[in-house]
Amino acid sequence: MSIHYEQGLRLASRRRRTERLMLVAGLALAAWALREYRWEVVVEAAPLLLSSLWNSWILTLASVGIGLPVGIVLALCRRNGPRPVRMLAAALVEVVRATPQLMVIFWVYFAVPSLTGVRIPSWPAAILSLSIIAAAYLAEVVRGGLNAVPAVLIESAWATGLSRFQVFMHVVIPQALRVMIPSLISHIVMMFKITSLIYIVGITDFFRAIVLINNRVFEPVPLYVTMAAGYFLCCYAFSRLLRRFDQAPQLPSS
Amino acid sequence: MHWAVLSDYWPAILHGLSVTIQITIVAALGALCIGVLIGCLHQTRSYALRRVIDAYVELIRNVPAIVKVFFLYFVLGWEGMESAIVGLAIHQSAYICDAVDAGFRSIPKEQSEAAWALGHSRSEVFIHVLLPQTWAVSMPSITNQLIEVLKNSSIVMLIGVQELTFQAQQIESDTFRGFEAATAVTAIYVTLAFGIAWLAHRFEQRMSRSK
Numbered sequence: 352m353s354i355h356y357e358q359g360l361r362l363a364s365r366r367r368r369t370e371r372l373m374l375v376a377g378l379a380l381a382a383w384a385l386r387e388y389r390w391e392v393v394v395e396a397a398p399l400l401l402s403s404l405w406n407s408w409i410l411t412l413a414s415v416g417i418g419l420p421v422g423i424v425l426a427l428c429r430r431n432g433p434r435p436v437r438m439l440a441a442a443l444v445e446v447v448r449a450t451p452q453l454m455v456i457f458w459v460y461f462a463v464p465s466l467t468g469v470r471i472p473s474w475p476a477a478i479l480s481l482s483i484i485a486a487a488y489l490a491e492v493v494r495g496g497l498n499a500v501p502a503v504l505i506e507s508a509w510a511t512g513l514s515r516f517q518v519f520m521h522v523v524i525p526q527a528l529r530v531m532i533p534s535l536i537s538h539i540v541m542m543f544k545i546t547s548l549i550y551i552v553g554i555t556d557f558f559r560a561i562v563l564i565n566n567r568v569f570e571p572v573p574l575y576v577t578m579a580a581g582y583f584l585c586c587y588a589f590s591r592l593l594r595r596f597d598q599a600p601q602l603p604s605s
Numbered sequence: 606m607h608w609a610v611l612s613d614y615w616p617a618i619l620h621g622l623s624v625t626i627q628i629t630i631v632a633a634l635g636a637l638c639i640g641v642l643i644g645c646l647h648q649t650r651s652y653a654l655r656r657v658i659d660a661y662v663e664l665i666r667n668v669p670a671i672v673k674v675f676f677l678y679f680v681l682g683w684e685g686m687e688s689a690i691v692g693l694a695i696h697q698s699a700y701i702c703d704a705v706d707a708g709f710r711s712i713p714k715e716q717s718e719a720a721w722a723l724g725h726s727r728s729e730v731f732i733h734v735l736l737p738q739t740w741a742v743s744m745p746s747i748t749n750q751l752i753e754v755l756k757n758s759s760i761v762m763l764i765g766v767q768e769l770t771f772q773a774q775q776i777e778s779d780t781f782r783g784f785e786a787a788t789a790v791t792a793i794y795v796t797l798a799f800g801i802a803w804l805a806h807r808f809e810q811r812m813s814r815s816k
Contacts (some may be wrong), residue, residue, distance in 0.1 A: 369652050369656065399777035449756075449795045451758070454773070454787070457774065461787070464783050466606070540667070558669070572680055576652050
């Protein structure tokens with residue numbers, strides 16, 4: 352007992368030492384980078400960078416806000432719809448998921464306008480294409496969650512006399528939600544990363560802002576490191592924040 | 606609609622297709638090597654190594670692929686094809702590492718403990734007990750990542766690599782026939798993606814039958 356305890360203590364102190372070493376190495380690297388490169392360009396461009404980061408967030412939230420309801424509808428169609436509806440929903444979701452995301456943006460911004468002759472302005476085009484992507488991916492997330500609810504539970508709920516709607520609201524949704532949340536989070540983070548592709552329609556999102564500033568001042572190292580750091584911090588913070596809700600939806604106990 | 610434009614640009618589309626396939630195959634192999642290697646290294650006892658791999662995976666997963674490709678192309682000044690392949694390989698390696706790691710975690714700890722108790726060394730347990738089972742668990746998510754490589758390969762048009770999406774945009778800007786070009790190119794992508802998925806499915810079936 353006490354041998355294990357002491358071993359554990361030794362292990363813990365060795366781990367702390369490793370962590371401290373890694374921290375020191377990181378700080379040394381940062382100090383070197385600070386001396387080596389002109390970071391003023393980042394500071395000077397800070398207002399533009401922040402507003403462009405805000406644009407990226409707006410695109411993410413708008414596309415998830417539109418894509419999630421559409422995705423839920425698609426998932427329900429694919430699960431419970433009549434046969435033609437089911438097949439149509441499945442085909443839509445699978446084709447969008449098999450198409451590169453850049454190609455979806457290309458469709459909305461270049462291909463469809465070239466057929467109809469009506470050019471869509473860049474903001475609506477960006478939100479529309481990102482929403483299509485979000486809807487297709489989130490539909491699969493929702494479907495996975497719904498499929499995780501055992502059929503026996505649903506059948507026994509029907510047997511107790513609950514209506515289909517009641518079963519869906521009180522039996523299926525609470526359990527599906529729990530299963531869905533981790534992959535929902537990772538897909539929202541994925542959407543934030545995909546906003547960088549909106550570059551091609553000419554909206555100044557975080558990615559485009561960095562590229563534009565770099566074209567003017569040509570200081571690639573600090574700017575691209577800032578870009579990576581910006582995306583990393585947003586995605587990491589966001590997934591950490593959302594993961595706190597992971598345990599949130601508790602089933603009512605009685 | 607004016608489908609004849611496609612027959613004029615057929616060589617360009619074929620060239621784009623071959624570039625896309627080259628990038629996909631090489632990047633997928635690279636991602637597979639790095640991902641499986643660091644996924645296995647993540648199982649070692651060395652705490653420092655595990656934390657370094659954790660940091661690598663978190664860093665790569667939380668930064669868009671295009672940022673890596675641009676970094677290699679503009680900051681390190683590599684060639685277009687090189688930065689495309691290496692960028693995509695690095696990007697997907699983190700996801701493959703995660704899939705491999707999940708495979709190892711799915712095996713109950715009692716199995717390795719039992720094998721250790723029988724006197725097998727750590728490496729023997731790793732090779733003969735853990736690895737064969739991990740393979741079966743991680744396989745579906747790894748093949749998904751290979752499809753992701755194909756899809757992500759379209760972003761390298763932004764650094765001017767002339768792959769499929771690039772050709773689609775080229776046709777659009779030359780002839781304003783974006784719809785026809787997009788249809789052809791999307792059809793090719795969807796066919797390739799479904800093809801990979803189908804092959805992977807066949808492969809998995811054969812693997813499970815041979816057991």
